[in-house]
Amino acid sequence: MTVADVLLLALGAVAVGSGAAVVTSTHLVRSGLYLVISLGAVAGLYLILGAELLAWVQVLVYVGAVVVLLLFAVMLTRAPIGPSRDLDRPAWPALIVGGGVGLGLAVLLADAFRWTLYDRPDPGTTERMGTQIFGQWVLPFEVLSILLLAALVGAIVLSRPDIGARKGEES
Amino acid sequence: MHAVIPYVTGALLFGLGVYGVLRRRNAILVLMAVELMLNAVNLIFVTADASVRARLVGVQVEAWAYPNGRPAHSGGVFALFVIVLAAAEVGVGLAIVLQYFRMRRAVHVDEIALQHENDEQVSR
Amino acid sequence: MIAQVFGTALFGVPVLVGLLGLLLPTGDSGRYRRRRAAWLGVAGAALALADVVFLLLAADDPIEYGVEVVRFGELPVTFGVSLGPAALYVALAVTVVALAVQVYSVGYLHDDSRYAPYAAQVSIFTGAMLLVVSANDLIMLLVGWEVMGICSYLLIGHDRRLPEAPRAAVKAFLVTRVGDVGFLLGIAFLGISAGSFEISAVLASSPAHLTVALLLILAGVAGKSAQFPLHTWLPDAMAGPTPISALIHAATMVAAGVYVVFRLFPLFSRSPGALAVLGVMAAITLLLGALAATAQDDIKRVLAWSTVSQIGYMTGALAVGVPAAALFHLLTHAAFKALLFLAAGGVIHAVGTNLMSRMGGLRTHLPATFWAFVVGLGALAGLPPLAGFWSKENVLVAAAHATEGHGPAPAWVGWVVWLAALLGVGITAWYSTRLLLRTFFGHARARTEQWHVGFDDAAYEREPGAPHDPPKLMLWPVLLLTVPTVLLGLAAFLPGFRSALDLDAPHLEISIVLPLLLLALGAGSAWWLWHTAPGVDPAQALGRLRPFFAAGFRIDEIQDRLVVRPVRALAAALRLVDERVVDAAVEGTGTSTTRLGHALANAHRAALPRAVVAVFAGALVLGVVAAIYGASS
Numbered sequence: 001m002t003v004a005d006v007l008l009l010a011l012g013a014v015a016v017g018s019g020a021a022v023v024t025s026t027h028l029v030r031s032g033l034y035l036v037i038s039l040g041a042v043a044g045l046y047l048i049l050g051a052e053l054l055a056w057v058q059v060l061v062y063v064g065a066v067v068v069l070l071l072f073a074v075m076l077t078r079a080p081i082g083p084s085r086d087l088d089r090p091a092w093p094a095l096i097v098g099g100g101v102g103l104g105l106a107v108l109l110a111d112a113f114r115w116t117l118y119d120r121p122d123p124g125t126t127e128r129m130g131t132q133i134f135g136q137w138v139l140p141f142e143v144l145s146i147l148l149l150a151a152l153v154g155a156i157v158l159s160r161p162d163i164g165a166r167k168g169e170e171s
Numbered sequence: 172m173h174a175v176i177p178y179v180t181g182a183l184l185f186g187l188g189v190y191g192v193l194r195r196r197n198a199i200l201v202l203m204a205v206e207l208m209l210n211a212v213n214l215i216f217v218t219a220d221a222s223v224r225a226r227l228v229g230v231q232v233e234a235w236a237y238p239n240g241r242p243a244h245s246g247g248v249f250a251l252f253v254i255v256l257a258a259a260e261v262g263v264g265l266a267i268v269l270q271y272f273r274m275r276r277a278v279h280v281d282e283i284a285l286q287h288e289n290d291e292q293v294s295r
Numbered sequence: 296m297i298a299q300v301f302g303t304a305l306f307g308v309p310v311l312v313g314l315l316g317l318l319l320p321t322g323d324s325g326r327y328r329r330r331r332a333a334w335l336g337v338a339g340a341a342l343a344l345a346d347v348v349f350l351l352l353a354a355d356d357p358i359e360y361g362v363e364v365v366r367f368g369e370l371p372v373t374f375g376v377s378l379g380p381a382a383l384y385v386a387l388a389v390t391v392v393a394l395a396v397q398v399y400s401v402g403y404l405h406d407d408s409r410y411a412p413y414a415a416q417v418s419i420f421t422g423a424m425l426l427v428v429s430a431n432d433l434i435m436l437l438v439g440w441e442v443m444g445i446c447s448y449l450l451i452g453h454d455r456r457l458p459e460a461p462r463a464a465v466k467a468f469l470v471t472r473v474g475d476v477g478f479l480l481g482i483a484f485l486g487i488s489a490g491s492f493e494i495s496a497v498l499a500s501s502p503a504h505l506t507v508a509l510l511l512i513l514a515g516v517a518g519k520s521a522q523f524p525l526h527t528w529l530p531d532a533m534a535g536p537t538p539i540s541a542l543i544h545a546a547t548m549v550a551a552g553v554y555v556v557f558r559l560f561p562l563f564s565r566s567p568g569a570l571a572v573l574g575v576m577a578a579i580t581l582l583l584g585a586l587a588a589t590a591q592d593d594i595k596r597v598l599a600w601s602t603v604s605q606i607g608y609m610t611g612a613l614a615v616g617v618p619a620a621a622l623f624h625l626l627t628h629a630a631f632k633a634l635l636f637l638a639a640g641g642v643i644h645a646v647g648t649n650l651m652s653r654m655g656g657l658r659t660h661l662p663a664t665f666w667a668f669v670v671g672l673g674a675l676a677g678l679p680p681l682a683g684f685w686s687k688e689n690v691l692v693a694a695a696h697a698t699e700g701h702g703p704a705p706a707w708v709g710w711v712v713w714l715a716a717l718l719g720v721g722i723t724a725w726y727s728t729r730l731l732l733r734t735f736f737g738h739a740r741a742r743t744e745q746w747h748v749g750f751d752d753a754a755y756e757r758e759p760g761a762p763h764d765p766p767k768l769m770l771w772p773v774l775l776l777t778v779p780t781v782l783l784g785l786a787a788f789l790p791g792f793r794s795a796l797d798l799d800a801p802h803l804e805i806s807i808v809l810p811l812l813l814l815a816l817g818a819g820s821a822w823w824l825w826h827t828a829p830g831v832d833p834a835q836a837l838g839r840l841r842p843f844f845a846a847g848f849r850i851d852e853i854q855d856r857l858v859v860r861p862v863r864a865l866a867a868a869l870r871l872v873d874e875r876v877v878d879a880a881v882e883g884t885g886t887s888t889t890r891l892g893h894a895l896a897n898a899h900r901a902a903l904p905r906a907v908v909a910v911f912a913g914a915l916v917l918g919v920v921a922a923i924y925g926a927s928s
Contacts, residue, residue, distance in 0.1 A: 042184075070203060110175055
């Protein structure tokens with residue numbers, strides 16, 4: 001058990017624990033905050049696994065933008081501050097399917113990799129990542145930028161105030 | 172390092188995400204659970220990047236895996252793309268949720284009418 | 296060659312003529328059409344009669360030929376003819392009566408729009424009866440037997456305006472059908488034992504379980520010849536037109552059973568058990584018919600029960616082992632019963648009702664018919680020197696001899712038959728006299744307003760005027776039939792006739808005294824009852840027994856309870872099973888498919904969360920399957 005293993009275990013536990021809290025909490029806002037912790041732990045995991053740029057992008061974009069956006073939406077939809085009782089649907093299909101998926105994947109992966117020891121990779125530099133993106137994956141990169149543009153336009157269109165009118169009532 | 176640890180972590184996070192999607196009533200909480208799922212996927216990508224390539228000793232790897240004579244780290248690149256996609260998805264998704272909130276004053280997924288009432292009667 | 300042609304033409308010509316007649320259109324639009332049908336019918340019967348006469352005069356040896364037609368497995372069925380002299384005499388009787396009936400029907404049904412199919416059906420019936428008489432093969436006989444049954448059904452139900460006619464037709468058909476099942480089984484038994492269905496082969500064989508086969512055949516005989524317990528259809532069959540009653544239910548079809556036993560007698564003589572059963576059946580039928588006839592009000596029903604009783608004489612003669620006596624009585628009975636029925640038709644035509652309680656004093660109005668009735672009833676009662684006396688005498692002598700135990704039947708059978716026959720003579724004389732007195736003597740009944748015209752026959756649509764003798768077309772056949780009624784008995788003195796039938800010479804000895812005494816007693820008591828209370832029905836003397844006798848000893852009700860009701864219940868149950876189980880299964884495939892489709896459609900209309908669950912669950916299942924499959928391969 002190296003230091004890396006200990007750190008992986010610790011951060012993994014934090015990520016899973018706070019992830020569990022996200023999906024079981026009765027407070028809407030607390031779910032969002034638990035999500036921050038979970039994503040942060042994952043960013044830490046990235047660091048240990050040698051994907052530095054990814055870790056910081058995770059913190060900047062995921063934690064910084066996405067979760068903030070989610071919390072904005074929570075506030076805009078008049079979420080109650082205290083606990084809400086009617087936040088959950090029946091548990092058993094979720095337990096069966098979710099538990100099945102999670103445990104199944106875990107078993108699969110554990111069976112595939114066992115307790116094999118791998119060398120720690122070199123820390124990934126921005127330069128290395130940039131070479132990859134603009135070298136091999138430049139086309140997807142461009143498409144992604146178009147996607148972002150489409151998402152932007154779509155979000156604006158979907159936010160129009162008159163979009164709720166029915167077909168018969170449109171003037 | 173033992174790569175099984177982050178793998179299992181990713182698997183468990185994915186399971187938790189599925190559980191959350193199926194359990195939660197509030198649309199925004201569903202989106203949070205979807206974020207969990209995406210993160211799990213990213214984690215597995217990155218772990219694969221670190222583990223699978225490292226082990227392929229004595230195996231002739233295809234030329235496209237080593238574009239510049241060095242091993243590629245496509246897992247990380249994919250994870251980056253997933254993050255971008257997640258951002259776009261959350262933006263559009265929340266726009267829809269807010270629009271729905273404007274119409275119905277609530278965002279509970281099990282109250283969404285997938286068809287108009289008269290459409291339902293016609294199809295019957 | 297000629298013999299074969301004429302032999303086949305004997306039954307072939309009437310059948311062909313009948314089939315042609317069926318092609319004629321019905322309806323009364325033009326006398327030309329009616330005339331065509333009438334000529335066709337009469338010609339068919341006349342040609343058959345000419346054929347028989349020719350064969351009787353010209354043929355020296357019995358005509359036998361057969362051509363194999365089909366094989367049931369290993370059993371050949373032959374088509375052919377076997378006409379000995381006895382068969383020819385029976386065929387003569389059949390054709391004479393058929394001709395008389397055809398001519399009579401032209402007059403009787405002069406206002407019936409469905410005369411053409413009627414005449415055709417009578418022709419087909421004649422052909423079928425001749426087929427039974429001349430068949431050389433049991434299967435051919437069965438064909439003729441069944442065709443007769445169909446024609447009887449069609450002809451009983453001829454007058455659709457009557458409510459009773461269809462029911463009576465179905466009853467006749469079904470009751471004889473019950474017997475026919477046994478008949479078919481018996482034939483199958485005999486054919487398989489003999490290895491062939493040819494009658495000569497069957498008679499030469501010695502089947503195992505002979506008694507069982509013969510008892511089965513007796514079931515068919517009982518049905519067709521209206522013997523106890525399958526006699527219940529005959530009185531109801533009087534719903535058919537009177538000429539049909541004369542032809543089918545007096546002279547020919549009901550005699551077919553007797554003829555079959557006569558043909559198969561070499562087998563019967565080897566089975567004392569079958570003869571004993573036949574004897575008991577005959578005795579019961581004889582007395583049953585005679586007693587029931589005493590209490591009837593309807594003139595045709597008296598004659599119908601009388602037929603039942605007289606056939607009991609024939610089967611009784613067969614049971615005591617003297618088939619010749621049975622055949623002789625068959626021939627005389629054909630003559631006088633047909634005469635009686637046709638004359639009764641004349642009375643009904645004149646008066647407009649069947650019921651004797653509404654007749655009376657017709658002697659002066661219908662003189663020819665009256666004398667015809669006298670002759671016929673005299674023959675029925677056995678008054679010498681009419682035909683019935685000689686044939687009944689033959690039967691009684693045969694039965695008396697059988698009591699000594701010499702014949703093929705046990706001695707006690709002879710006693711039973713002899714005693715029943717003697718008693719029957721007295722009762723027959725009683726009801727014959729009653730019929731004559733009530734119909735022709737006494738005062739004419741006044742026509743009251745409530746006297747609506749009763750059941751049956753062509754005359755009831757018009758208001759009857761003063762009664763008169765029937766028109767020529769109806770009268771001449773009646774007069775023709777009085778000739779054999781008077782003279783046929785004396786034919787027993789002719790050696791040629793005797794040898795043909797294998798009959799004993801009639802000897803008038805002391806034993807004729809007893810029947811004559813009983814006859815005088817019967818007739819005298821009926822006359823005395825009439826004399827003391829003129830106009831009153833002599834049957835009143837029966838007192839409380841009268842309704843019981845009139846209902847035929849309530850055997851109809853017993854049959855209804857034992858057979859008809861259970862069969863109806865079974866049919867209803869089967870219908871229920873067919874509707875609820877079989878149909879429901881078939882329709883159920885349709886409805887269940889539709890319901891499954893609706894259920895699936897509803898599943899597709901699931902709300903969002905349920906759909907998401909379904910997607911993820913499906914993905915999980917597929918993943919597990921892939922993992923297991925991947926692990927195993």
